[in-house]
Amino acid sequence: MKNTISALLLVLIASFSFAQETMTFEAKITNKNGDLLFIKENRKIVKEIKVDEKGNFVATFPVTEGMYQLFDGKEYAQLFLKNGYNLKMTMDASKFDETIKFSGKGSKENNFLAQQTVDESKYPYDEILALDDDNFKKAVDDKKAADFKKTEAAGLDAKFVELQKKSVEMNLMGLAQYHTQISGNKKLNNSQAPNFDYENHAGGKTSLESLKGKYVYIDVWATWCGPCRAEIPALKALEESMHGKNIEFVSISVDVDKDHEKWQNFVKEKSLGGTQLFADKNWNSDFIKAFGINSIPRFLLIDPSGKVIDADAMRPSNGKLKEQLEGLLK
Incomplete structure (x- = not known):
């Protein structure tokens, strides 16, 4: 009898120890973006969780106490994880941040993070x-x-x-x-914009000087830049809505020379509109350096005389940009 009790105690101790050295994460997601969830620590994938036959995501795994990111293949959410947590999450992926709710051990901290994300999105x-x-x-x-x-x-x-x-x-x-x-x-606003003379995807070269007489909206981007690519649909829609008006939409790629063909193919495959140019020395191009551009996307707005209206113009996805441009083009 003693041996049986001892054995049971050992099992209970082992189970308790295992529970303390791991945590459990469960997620029930409606309108999910895929069948995989990733728990990430910066760029490192800590745990990959596959949807089960009931349509839920469940996994038990060890973590180092700290901040992590939940990635569903499309969007991110912040998490605070530690061993011993039994975290249950519900979410409608079509309304990602606004619908994240947690229950179970560890829910207080993670609900705080979820609400913070919503609050931050409304901060001016x-x-x-x-x-x-x-x-x-x-x-x-x-x-x-x-x-x-x-x-x-x-x-x-x-x-x-x-x-x-x-x-x-x-x-x-x-x-x-x-x-x-x-x-x-x-400080660059109202100054004369420096000239450029770049390769045009359509053939030949195009200079800023040759565009005088028109407003020029410039998008500085690269094929590898995710936020740049995210602006493309809004930029295309904006350009189409202003077709025929006195404004030129110019996209300048700062891709390095070895990615020149990649740029050519990207412009063609994505049917990018406007004037598509390739900077002569990528980040070290004189025009790029003159505006102190060290991160992208970056947008510039220049008037018909070649003066800078805004050296850090609004993004195409900002609805106020269209209002600004329509006001200038009246």
């Missing part, structure tokens, strides 16, 4: 970025204090609070760097 970043240096600094300091207070008051895991504060600081640091870049870009 464009208004803050338009502020002068002093007011921008005050707005950033106020946001940091408010985010810290909200995190500290929510009764969350201590490690989560520590990581979340670091994330807030890093995001605001990135915002400050972007504000500095925008401030520098504004």
Whole structure:
């Protein structure tokens, strides 16, 4: 009898130990984007979860306590994971961020992250970025204090609070760097745009000088750039809606020389419109350097005399851009 009890105790201890060294993640997703979910730590895939016969995603696996990303093949969500969690998620993938809900052990921290994503999408970043240096600094300091207070008051895991504060600081640091870049870009407004003379996909070369007399909306991009490609449908729609008006839509690729053929094929296969150009020295092209372009996509708006209207113009996906252009073209 003693041996039987001892054996049962060993099984229970082993089971408890296994539970503490792993966590369980379950997801029930309607309108799912695929049959696989990926738990990622930055670019590293920690766990691949395949949909089961009931249409759910279930997996038990070990993790190092910290922040992770859930990727469904199309969109991302932030997660906080640690061994011992039994996390259950529901979501409608057609309304991704707005519908994520968690239950089970670990749900409090992850519901906090899900709500934060929704709140951040509504935050008036464009208004803050338009502020002068002093007011921008005050707005950033106020946001940091408010985010810290909200995190500290929510009764969350201590490690989560520590990581979340670091994330807030890093995001605001990135915002400050972007504000500095925008401030520098504004100084280029109303200046004469430098010329370029680039290879045209349609044949020959095209210079900015040759486009004088028209408004010129420039998209600086590359075939490998995901955010650049994401803007293509909106750019094509915008161009088509303004066809025949006094504006030229110019796309300048900063792909390196070895990807020249890739650029040619991409433009053809995607039926890209407008004027498709290939920068002569990619990032080191004089025109690109003159605008301090070190990240893409980047958009420029130039007037018919060749002066810069906006050295950091709105993206095609921003509905206000069309309003701006229609106002100029009246």
